[in-house]
Amino acid sequence: MAADAPYTHEPVLLEEVLSVLRAEMDGRASVRAVDGTLGLGGYSEAMLRTFPGAEVVGIDRDLEALGFAQARLEGFGSRFSAVHANFGDLRGALEGRGPFDVFVFDLGVSNMQLSEGERGFSFQKDGPLDMRMNPQGGGPTAADVLAQGDAKKLARIFWEYGEERHSRRIAACVEEHLRRGGRLETTGDLTALIRGCLPEPVQRKMGGHPARRVFQALRIFVNDELGELDSMLGQIPALTQPGGVAVIVSYHSLEDRMVKHRFRAWEKEEGLGRVLTRHPILPGEEERARNYKARSAKLRAFRFGA
Numbered sequence: 001m002a003a004d005a006p007y008t009h010e011p012v013l014l015e016e017v018l019s020v021l022r023a024e025m026d027g028r029a030s031v032r033a034v035d036g037t038l039g040l041g042g043y044s045e046a047m048l049r050t051f052p053g054a055e056v057v058g059i060d061r062d063l064e065a066l067g068f069a070q071a072r073l074e075g076f077g078s079r080f081s082a083v084h085a086n087f088g089d090l091r092g093a094l095e096g097r098g099p100f101d102v103f104v105f106d107l108g109v110s111n112m113q114l115s116e117g118e119r120g121f122s123f124q125k126d127g128p129l130d131m132r133m134n135p136q137g138g139g140p141t142a143a144d145v146l147a148q149g150d151a152k153k154l155a156r157i158f159w160e161y162g163e164e165r166h167s168r169r170i171a172a173c174v175e176e177h178l179r180r181g182g183r184l185e186t187t188g189d190l191t192a193l194i195r196g197c198l199p200e201p202v203q204r205k206m207g208g209h210p211a212r213r214v215f216q217a218l219r220i221f222v223n224d225e226l227g228e229l230d231s232m233l234g235q236i237p238a239l240t241q242p243g244g245v246a247v248i249v250s251y252h253s254l255e256d257r258m259v260k261h262r263f264r265a266w267e268k269e270e271g272l273g274r275v276l277t278r279h280p281i282l283p284g285e286e287e288r289a290r291n292y293k294a295r296s297a298k299l300r301a302f303r304f305g306a
């Protein structure tokens with residue numbers, strides 16, 4: 001069933017996602033599910049195997065991921081279908097289908113996107129400073145954002161989306177570098193600039209790669225990740241049946257806060273159902289040790305209906 005896998009992708013918090021779904025979908029003969037961040041298809045495959053009566057629609061804005069997951073899941077026949085779309089336009093992506101029992105989202109980037117240098121997501125691999133999850137859709141690349149931004153705007157991006165404490169200093173270095181006609185076209189150009197900008201002792205204190213937070217900030221900005229999340233959250237209730245669940249795994253505090261507040265509003269202000277996770281579910285020690293990406297993951301779940 002699996003296509004040749006050039007990427008290792010271990011789905012984060014998979015057992016925990018399935019355990020919420022098992023508890024809520026228990027005994028149902030058919031389950032209509034949406035995997036809003038299909039990626040390499042790890043969650044979708046697990047749902048198709050766990051619920052033999054399940055039909056899964058997988059959404060991804062990345063055509064390459066979509067192709068990979070489709071090949072991986074083709075053995076499930078018509079039980080699985082894939083849609084190339086932004087989950088910010090959930091209604092459009094699912095037009096003519098639904099309502100659904102399950103929505104799962106595993107936010108952020110996939111290992112495939114990170115491991116391909118030419119996509120520009122990784123500070124560890126050299127490639128064009130692109131970072132668009134859907135390059136075919138056009139829009140500015142990370143290099144364009146840097147070239148168009150003044151130091152004030154860039155500092156705000158680095159601080160808001162990356163919580164980078166040295167945001168102003170790095171933004172000033174970027175502006176100065178470009179003003180002098182310096183190149184900032186590849187991931188290597190940007191990491192070298194950041195290394196040259198921050199004194200050694202500061203870099204040592206940063207814990208992790210000195211470019212990590214700036215890369216995260218640019219990726220979130222380029223792909224409007226928070227706007228997408230906000231729009232998606234606004235559309236889920238109308239697409240979910242009573243008794244249905246939404247499960248969201250996020251990787252940084254900005255996303256987690258948005259999910260937490262929206263779930264609370266659904267429960268307390270709109271009376272749409274109840275929050276299943278008073279506190280977020282976190283990966284266990286073993287998963288955290290095994291899978292670096294899992295370290296920042298948080299799972300929250302909501303059940304619709306009485």
Ligand SMILES: C[S@@+](CC[C@H](N)C(=O)[O-])C[C@H]1O[C@@H](n2cnc3c(N)ncnc32)[C@H](O)[C@@H]1O
Nearest residue numbers: 011037039040041042043060061062086087106
């Ligand atoms: C962390 S990966 C998902 C991995 C997946 N759970 C698995 O087990 O293979 C996140 C995926 O979501 C996609 N994605 C992120 N933001 C999106 C959006 N706004 N609309 C659609 N897909 C998005 C990315 O392209 C990426 O493939």
